[in-house]
Amino acid sequence: MAKRGGKVGTTVLLLAGLWLGLAGSRWALALTAGPSRPGALKRLHATALTLKASSEDVERAATEAKAGLDQDWLxxxxxxxQQFGVDEVRDWAQAVLPKNTGVAETLYRQKVDGEALVELTSDDMKEMGILVGPRKVLAKRIAAVSAPPMAASGFQDDSEATEFIRELAEATPQDLGEGVQVFNLKTSLPVKPYGQSGPKLLTRNTTRRAWQATFELMKGGIERVAMLGVPGIGKSRNLALGLWHLVTGELPDGTLQPKAIVFEARQxxxxxxxxxxxxxxWKAQRLPIEDWKPSGCKHLEDPDNWYLVDAFKADNPMMLGAKTVIACSPDRDHYSHFVKDGGQCVFVEAFLWAEVEACYPELKTQVEKEEMRQRFQQVGGALRTLVADKGIYDEAVQLQRAEAEDFTTVERAFAGDLNTDEKKRMPTRLFTYRSVDGILRNVSVCSPGAAALLVEKHYDKLVPLWCDPSTPRSRYWLEDFVGALLTKLWAGKTGLAAFEVTNAANAAAKSAQWNYRQVIxxxxxxxxxxLECDTDHIFDARWREAVQRGSLEGRVLHSPENYPGIDYLLEFNHGISVTTSLQHGIAKAFRARLEEMLGNTGESRSFTLTFLITGDPQKFTPKGNDFKALMKMAEEGxxxxxxxxxxxxxxxTLNSLSRKLCCGEIWGVSAALAVTFVSRLCILKLSGAGSSRPMAEAWSETQAQQSMVVSRGLQ
Structure with a gap:
């Protein structure tokens, strides 16, 4: 019995040592409970078994708690x-490598914090003395946590897109002239459409202005931007320019480089x-658009990240936390709700011909340059149509003609509206945006061919729009159409009645006395x-060449916006200034340009400045001082x-143009005037006035009579 009691006592002592603190109260109760020793021993044994089980539960719970804590780190x-300090990095590494505690201590001694940890490479760990086994495990874990959190939700690695974004991040643009730049990339984002220039990325002044405006707007608190332009001018490719800015960090001061960029290529x-x-x-992952849910993307909750959308179907992007840009045509269904309450539009212009010429060698097209220029004259700067095959181009021309039938389209464009109407019609085959800064914008006719088409179909309705004094841009609209008036052959018509303006007041007079004489x-x-001249340099160069040749050789030059003094050059010594005002100045800058072009040739020159107006020509007056300064350029010496x-x-109206004289009428007029001149000479002879001055006056009177007769068309 003693031996049994000793065994029980030993068991009690062992159990008490294992879990004394937890079981103290229970042991005390067992040792003092009941008078019978055998009963006490039984109770002690049962309590010991219970305590053993409790100890195992506690150990299990502790193990599970530690595993849970490790899982939290993982x-x-x-x-x-990235926000970890060195202590947290040590704990995290211990959770990753529980059997290699030395790795965690190594990182701690090297003072590796969270930012350094995510940048840690296998070579870095090798230098620290971490063995190859744990080094591989740790490197794999770092790569896993650095992967986007959406990867498990459907995004898959895309090697082609990764190659593209890495090449783009290292690319620098090269100038091609006329504001055109090219990124000579060898890869492209694996989506359509990218056929216009292959992998090369072409940018223009207008696309760079649009992105600069976008960044400035975002800095100022704008959350969403719709980048609008007519179809076919490269808006989809223009998103790649935004990508370049974002991945290179070429951003305005105060704009943070994003951690993530989502690019939605709907087409x-x-x-x-x-x-x-x-x-x-940078690396890229891809997801089919049918599996895409923008609201479930955590990256788009971050206001420092960017969401770029290449619109294809009419669907407004969601309003999310990330900075969002949609590139689309002026179809309200694409963007109208998107820009409400915190959004704004920026504008991209169509190609200018000078830009097409500059980038032509970079284009993938079978269309010859001269044919492309002729296409440009008709459809304007929609590059997609310029480089297309003949069938697509011909269809575009037919659609342009059909679009021109409805004059309400023209009225909407005059009001600055290129959006789709209730019938889903959008007048972008006839008109385009113009914008000097990407934000302020105007609408103008897209090409000389479109202007001629509209003049042919709607001339009588256009005139009141050109003459409307309540419309600030009516003068610019008139200018857009003057090219068609100057170059189109109107059936049965020959010209526009002209009046020479002279100042009959003497030099000392304070006010001018304007005289008007009808001339040829x-x-x-x-x-x-x-020929549209997109820059001052191009216009001046062509003008200078015409002066040297003595002729424009059948061409009419249209000057760029804000060129001083003249809007068109009808001949090397004949300029046209378009105005809707009854008074107009003659800019000093123009007089200087005129002296530069014609005054320094060493030859006597003449020049005609024609004001093309909408009002009564005999009520028009040049500004007196400007007129005098111009006339002084023709004084002696x-x-x-x-x-x-x-x-x-x-x-x-079209019918009010001068009637074209037939050959018989012209010969008849010439013969009659010749008889008139001879008769006047005979009268002078009989009167004894045979000096050269009366004879010159007789000839001058005859010329005036001829011009009056011809201009009236023998009416």
Whole structure:
């Protein structure tokens, strides 16, 4: 019995040692309970068994708690890890490598914090002395936490897109002239459409202005931007320019480089996610658009990240936390709700011909340059149509003609509206945006061919719009159409009635005395070619060449916006200034340019300045001092032997243009005038006035009579 009691006592002592603190109260109760020793021993044994089980539960609970704590460390995201201090990095590493506690201590001694940890490479760990086994495990874990959190939700690695974004991040643009730049990329984002220039990325002044405006708007608190432009001008490719700014960090001061960029290419049915991976390099993942839910993307909750949308179907992007840009045509269904309450539009212009010429060598097209220029004259700067095959181009021209039938389209464009109407019609085959800064915008006719088409179909309705004094841009609209008036051969018509303006007041007079004399019509000639000059440099160069040749050789030059003094050059010595005002100045900058072009040739020159107006020509007056300064350029000893200022009113209707004389009528008029001149000479002879001055006056009177007869068309 003693031996049994000793055994029980030993058991009690052992159990008490294992869990004394937890079981103290229970042991005390067992040792003092009941008078019978055998009963006490039984109770002690039962209590010991219970305590043993409790001890195992506690140990199990402790083990599970530690495992749970390790699991918490292992669930930390890259963003959370980047905030770790060195102590937290040690705990995290211990959870990753529980059997290699030395790795955690090594990182602690090297003072590796969270930001350093996510950038840690296998080579870095090798230098620290971490063995190859744990080094591989740790490197794999770092790569896993650096991967986008959406990867498990459907995004898959895309090697082609990764190659593209990494090449883009290292690319620099090269100038091609006329504001055109090219990124000579060898890869492209694996989506359509990218056929216009292959992988090369072309940018223009207008696209760079649009992105600069976008960044400034975002800095100022705007959350969403709709980047609008007519179809076919490269808006989809323009998003890649925004990508370049974002991945290179070429951003305005105060704009943070994003951690993630989502690119939604609706036309190709793909969504791309660009993030920085291990080592700071950008990488790409892809998701089918049918599996895409923007509201479920955590990256788009971050206001420092960017969401780029290449619109294809009419669907407004969701309003999310990330900075969002949608590139689309002026279809309200694409963007109207999107820009409400915190959004704004920026504008991209169509191509100018100078830009097309500059980038032509970079284009993938079978269309010859001269044919492309002729296409541009008709459809304007929609590059997609310019490089297309003949069938697509011909269809575009037919659609342009159909679009021109409805005059309400023209009225909406005059009001600055290119959006779709209730019938889903959008007048972008006839008109385009113009914007000097990407934000302020105007609407203008897209091409000389479109202007001629509208003049042909709606001339009589256009005139009141050109003459409307309540519309500030009516003068610019008139200018857009003057090219067609100057170069189109109107059936049965020959010219526009012109009046020379002179100042009859003497030099000492304080006010001018304007006289108006009808002269030979401003001719509308057959076969003239209108050339748009996109820059001052181009206009001046062509003008200078014409002076050297003595002719524009059947071309009419249209000057760029804000060129001083003249809007068109009808001949090398004949400029046209378009105005809707009854008074107009003659800019000092123009007089200087005129002296530069014609005054320094060493030859006597003449020049005619024609004001093309909408009002009564005999009520038009040049500004007196400007007129005097211009006339002084033709005084004795000056560069010019004659300068003429004349004014022409645009016809109110097509039928009011001068009637074209037939050959018989012209010969009849010439013969009659010849008889008149001879008769006048005979009268002078009989009267004894045979000096040269009366004879010159007789000839001058005859010329005036001829011009009056011809301009009236023998009416």
């Amino acid at each position: 669930q930390k995201t890259a963003e959370e890890i 190709s049915g793909k969504v791309f996610l660009f993030t920085k991976g291990q080592g700071g390099q 019509d401003l001719q509308v000639k057959e076969g003239l070619q209108l 000056k560069s010019f032997d004659n300068i003429c200022v004349q004014v022409v009113q645009i016809p109110k």
